[in-house]
Amino acid sequence: MQLNPIIKRDVRVQSRSMKICWGVFAYELILALVFFLAMIIIKEENQYSTGNIYSALIWLYPVLAVTQLVILALIVPVRTASAISGEKERQTFDIMMTTSMTPFSIIMGKVMTAIIQSMFFVVASMPIMALSFVVGGMSWSYLFWFFAVALLMSFFAASIGILCSSLCKRSVSAVIMAYGFYLIFFVATALPIMLAEYVSYSSSYYFDMSYASGSVLYSYTENFYLFLLLNPVMYLVEFFVRIMSGESLMNGIPHTTSITQTRGPINLIASGNRWLIVSTVLFLAVSFLFLWLAARRINPIKRKAKRQAMQRIAQTAEFAVQQTARQQSPQRSSQEIQSEKAETGVEEKTGQQEQAK
Amino acid sequence: MLRIEHLYKNYGKFRAVNNLTLHIPQGDLFGFVGPNGAGKTTTIRMACGLMLPTAGNITINGVDAVAHQKEIKKQIGYVPDFFGVYDNLKVKEYMDFYGSMYRMGTKEIRKISDDLLELVNLSDKKEVFVDTLSRGMKQRLCVARALIHNPALLVLDEPNSGLDPRARVEMKELLLNLKSMGKTIVISSHILSELSEMCNSIGIMDHGNLVAAGLIEDVMDSVFGSNQLIITLEGGQETAVRIANEHVGAKVTSVGEQEIKLTHSMTKPEIAKMIGEMIAHDVVVTGFHKQEGSLETLFMRVTENEEQKGGQGNAAESNH
Numbered sequence: 006m007q008l009n010p011i012i013k014r015d016v017r018v019q020s021r022s023m024k025i026c027w028g029v030f031a032y033e034l035i036l037a038l039v040f041f042l043a044m045i046i047i048k049e050e051n052q053y054s055t056g057n058i059y060s061a062l063i064w065l066y067p068v069l070a071v072t073q074l075v076i077l078a079l080i081v082p083v084r085t086a087s088a089i090s091g092e093k094e095r096q097t098f099d100i101m102m103t104t105s106m107t108p109f110s111i112i113m114g115k116v117m118t119a120i121i122q123s124m125f126f127v128v129a130s131m132p133i134m135a136l137s138f139v140v141g142g143m144s145w146s147y148l149f150w151f152f153a154v155a156l157l158m159s160f161f162a163a164s165i166g167i168l169c170s171s172l173c174k175r176s177v178s179a180v181i182m183a184y185g186f187y188l189i190f191f192v193a194t195a196l197p198i199m200l201a202e203y204v205s206y207s208s209s210y211y212f213d214m215s216y217a218s219g220s221v222l223y224s225y226t227e228n229f230y231l232f233l234l235l236n237p238v239m240y241l242v243e244f245f246v247r248i249m250s251g252e253s254l255m256n257g258i259p260h261t262t263s264i265t266q267t268r269g270p271i272n273l274i275a276s277g278n279r280w281l282i283v284s285t286v287l288f289l290a291v292s293f294l295f296l297w298l299a300a301r302r303i304n305p306i307k308r309k310a311k312r313q314a315m316q317r318i319a320q321t322a323e324f325a326v327q328q329t330a331r332q333q334s335p336q337r338s339s340q341e342i343q344s345e346k347a348e349t350g351v352e353e354k355t356g357q358q359e360q361a362k
Numbered sequence: 363m364l365r366i367e368h369l370y371k372n373y374g375k376f377r378a379v380n381n382l383t384l385h386i387p388q389g390d391l392f393g394f395v396g397p398n399g400a401g402k403t404t405t406i407r408m409a410c411g412l413m414l415p416t417a418g419n420i421t422i423n424g425v426d427a428v429a430h431q432k433e434i435k436k437q438i439g440y441v442p443d444f445f446g447v448y449d450n451l452k453v454k455e456y457m458d459f460y461g462s463m464y465r466m467g468t469k470e471i472r473k474i475s476d477d478l479l480e481l482v483n484l485s486d487k488k489e490v491f492v493d494t495l496s497r498g499m500k501q502r503l504c505v506a507r508a509l510i511h512n513p514a515l516l517v518l519d520e521p522n523s524g525l526d527p528r529a530r531v532e533m534k535e536l537l538l539n540l541k542s543m544g545k546t547i548v549i550s551s552h553i554l555s556e557l558s559e560m561c562n563s564i565g566i567m568d569h570g571n572l573v574a575a576g577l578i579e580d581v582m583d584s585v586f587g588s589n590q591l592i593i594t595l596e597g598g599q600e601t602a603v604r605i606a607n608e609h610v611g612a613k614v615t616s617v618g619e620q621e622i623k624l625t626h627s628m629t630k631p632e633i634a635k636m637i638g639e640m641i642a643h644d645v646v647v648t649g650f651h652k653q654e655g656s657l658e659t660l661f662m663r664v665t666e667n668e669e670q671k672g673g674q675g676n677a678a679e680s681n682h
Contacts (some may be wrong), residue, residue, distance in 0.1 A: 011464035014451065019452040062379035100507075103410050104463035118414055211380050310414050317419075317429075 011114025045074030065137035082183035087176035088115035109300040116163045123159040154224045164295035171299040194236040201229040363388040369418030380570040391541045394550035396567035402550040439508030443520035454488040466509040478506040498529025518529035518549045539631040598645035
């Protein structure tokens with residue numbers, strides 16, 4: 006299997022550029038500053054504590070991880086938003102489209118390059134991250150899970166960036182659109198539950214969609230939490246709460262008291278690891294949807310046109326076959342006529358012979 | 363080789379290409395000529411699969427350009443009018459990159475790119491960064507890149523624009539070299555003198571219409587006429603006109619101070635005989651030659667007619 010040539014070229018070109026060195030330097034600098042700030046806060050908070058201060062260092066893990074994920078969320082859309090529009094600006098896009106690369110493989114090449122670069126940053130942050138494991142005594146498996154989450158969030162951000170890049174001609178407008186799109190994702194997924202909570206709080210019977218059955222109120226309002234499955238902030242909060250406390254933030258959502266009881270799909274999802282699993286699957290699905298849309302957008306020859314052309318070719322071929330069949334049919338009929346005549350001639354001759362006899 | 367039938371392209375209400383039908387045989391070096399906005403680049407882009415036609419068929423070696431994109435991409439090498447550069451990429455790596463985009467193996471790419479770089483005279487620039495090359499070198503590299511997958515058809519859109527005279531000559535030599543190798547080449551250009559030196563057939567486009575196409579000689583003949591003769595004289599015009607008109611198949615079309623123009627259907631000995639008669643009758647004939655048009659005059663003549671037609675059409679429309 007051949008490595009995607011776009012990845013190979015972009016990684017090579019980036020590795021030669023000083024931009025990547027300055028990028029890593031800035032990334033490490035921010036992490037170092039956050040690390041020292043976190044250390045100062047931890048020290049201040051444990052000043053009068055008689056316990057072991059080193060156990061508090063495990064909190065460096067969520068602090069540094071969240072900082073990194075925020076930086077990646079800012080960097081990755083920029084990298085991918087300028088990927089296709091940058092090719093258009095450089096006027097290399099047309100050449101690329103005349104090669105044997107499919108639009109989807111071009112898109113995937115660009116996305117994978119951005120992800121590799123973001124992972125490069127993550128790997129470069131290992132020495133600082135390792136402190137919370139070495140000193141704080143956290144399990145090393147959490148480091149793997151952090152990589153997995155960073156990968157997922159980078160993929161999601163990259164898919165948004167590449168979609169915007171395919172929609173815009175200029176890189177600047179693509180970057181602005183990508184951030185706007187990202188923001189809309191944060192707000193739009195949080196808005197339904199915020200509205201539902203507000204409305205149910207102000208008039209519980211009118212909009213709550215709950216009804217009384219005996220002494221128990223059955224509510225469906227909590228199902229609006231399902232929109233949060235596609236909220237990146239919610240995903241990270243749930244992830245770190247599970248890591249640090251072993252509990253799920255969503256455990257308390259299906260409301261079950263003697264008076265109210267939640268019904269609907271939220272009951273199935275909001276327990277254990279299910280929320281994170283479903284959310285991961287949804288993020289992947291949405292990301293692939295964006296990639297597919299971007300590939301469709303950059304393809305100059307749409308599938309519909311291709312299908313129409315195929316139909317046209319088939320019709321032309323059919324027409325040609327019919328024409329040749331028509332041209333051949335008089336010949337065949339004349340042959341048939343001749344053979345018929347020959348047969349009838351024989352019959353006539355035999356009739357005449359019989360008559361003569 | 364390349365067959366275009368009843369091709370149309372509309373941008374909203376504007377028709378960029380109007381009922382274009384064209385056939386370019388294998389091994390031709392075809393020059394696409396036309397003013398800006400004539401529809402040359404649009405046609406080229408549609409042929410390369412970069413744009414969807416509104417209607418019509420494009421086939422390359424019998425393969426439909428819309429329905430069978432994968433096959434078509436293997437058969438076309440495209441050189442755009444502008445050379446886009448990737449920073450920090452060497453010439454060798456540039457060729458590697460495009461070779462792998464055609465899913466070629468590393469060894470195969472290396473061998474072919476070495477040959478191609480030699481062909482375009484860039485063998486000594488393999489380790490040089492692409493963005494440091496001169497414009498002429500970049501354009502030749504772009505041609506080498508377009509040939510990496512050994513396409514049957516090479517399409518060049520304004521390859522000489524912005525090149526200095528030396529680079530133009532080098533590019534011309536390269537294209538003639540490729541033609542001698544049997545490649546079919548389509549080249550669009552504004553530099554008509556160069557096209558007339560390189561191409562064996564042309565297509566002239568104006569306002570989206572193909573106004574003339576075919577072998578250069580045939581197009582010239584159809585526009586200027588193949589049987590025009592110019593005789594330059596030093597006096598004795600009347601006698602010369604009389605003698606010319608006496609010859610069967612000769613007809614004087616214009617008489618100037620020092621030349622007469624005539625159309626004829628005579629053979630070379632008959633022409634020689636007529637000139638001899640003129641000299642015998644004391645007409646001082648200083649020379650005679652067949653009228654030959656240049657590509658520039660051909661282009662001006664053909665597009666002028668189209669302008670007039672357009673003008674008349676517009677006038678008729680406005681009268682209605």
